[in-house]
Amino acid sequence: MHFTTLLLAAAGIASAKWIVPGARWLDTEGNIFNAHAGGLCIDRESGKFYWFGEYKPEGQVEGGGISVYSSDDLATWESHGLALDTIEGHPWISPDNVIQRPKVIYSEETEKYHMWWHADDAKYSSLLQGLAVSDSIAGPYTFVDATAPMGNWSQDFGAFTDYKTGNSYALYSNGDRLEGRDVYLSKFNSNLTSVDEVVFRFNKYDFEAPTIVQTEKSYYALMSHKTGYRPNNVVAMRADKLEGPWSQPFFVSPAYTRTFSTQSGFSWRIKGTKKTTYLYMGDQWDSVSLWESRNVWLPIDIDEREGSLQVLWHDIFDLNVKTGEWTPIKGKTYNSKNAKLAGDVWLQEATFGAGNVIATGIYGNESTITFEVEGQGQDQWVSFYHQNTDDMGFGDQPQGAPDRIGGSWQLRRISSVAVNGDTENVETLYQRDSHKGIILSSPLLLPLKKGKNTITVGGLYNGVDHKGADLDRIVVYPPEPKTKGGKN
Ligand SMILES: *[C@@H]1O[C@H](CO)[C@@H](O)[C@H](O)[C@H]1NC(C)=O
């Protein structure tokens, strides 16, 4: 994995201009974009976007502090290191503390940037909100306090500024205890130093990871169910006013996709010169190694007449933050039905598969499937459309069963991908659980020759044979243009 990172950096393609949800994002120096469950804030001086998120050190669960990155286009990210570093022995920001879901808002009154987050001990028994401030957006932020909003608990933290009134609000679930299980929408005081008025309480729905999308007419509150780091079907509720009444919750993505294997957490409104676009900014958690969790940002489609909202999946899209327009990138599809099968791989009848079949039995380095594809002599994104039925439990993942009582399931299968038979440089493809009969895709950037190439997918062998997910098709995308020039 480090090897891949180095290669990508060396090849000078570290700065992505397209948004590739679920890919391994790299910053301008070729390091992993390591900022999870975060939020955006705009710098008063430069007008640049700053993204703050949980920094997850490799091999560690907590204790990474808050990282910060800046961008002009929401696709190319420059690292500014840690905005909030941990302090050994500190009661709330030591490496042992939970420091989660940071959000930064500028306070006109204090003329400082205020960072708020879920502050806690390692056992999640305090459930507080942390506040740290800084004169400059990138920090370093100075810890102020960790408090209980109006005496209540506060777990998953979100924040939202109403673009019409300028008022800012905190959104927080009040924990898993029986007396909690609500989500609060509370108003910050005018200088953003405390949360001082409950505007609405989403009673007993037991949701978390809240964010609000504001349109001309409506507010949509998006939240996930509580299944830890495993994804579920995120819902939204609509209202004309923040005080409510709020609608019943409804799914924001096709049922059983578990919101494309993501959890909600943040959203953003881009009022462009031509179009207003709303972005869903979720997390594709990897509970096996959190630092490898991916960011999944997708456009949102809103139907104000119906009062509904859908998060739209695109393997790759090009966003113009000036005009607000976004364009899905078109690729060429190759179906498993027409690929070359080896070992125990076979095409099983599947009503949901392309051509009514899906390739199954991908395992180790002998049971493989090989696609012959056209390349353009550059690094190109390839999306692998898979079904991962780990809920059935077998092989190296015997637990299975999310659909049964007490069920749990593995979040991922691991495949290996070799280009043109180069087994020395196989790429690792993580394939998230997708539920039976549901196909999702995961992207990889692959070095393709000009003309014919082979792409061989097997189960990963890294001391243990891994079973690859069932494969329906792959889509090969054109190389990313080197500059954005001439396109707008
Ligand atoms: C938090 O609010 C809930 C209702 O939402 C209430 O039952 C509970 O007692 C409150 N907890 C604290 C610590 O104030």
Ligand SMILES: *[C@@H]1O[C@H](CO)[C@@H](O)[C@H](O)[C@H]1NC(C)=O
């Ligand atoms: C913020 O405003 C409150 C009154 O609402 C005041 O008590 C407090 O001192 C102010 N804090 C700062 C840092 O300005």
Ligand SMILES: *[C@@H]1O[C@H](CO)[C@@H](O)[C@H](O)[C@H]1NC(C)=O
């Ligand atoms: C293929 O897998 C076997 C174990 O099943 C392993 O011994 C062998 O080294 C693997 N070969 C390659 C090229 O990865």
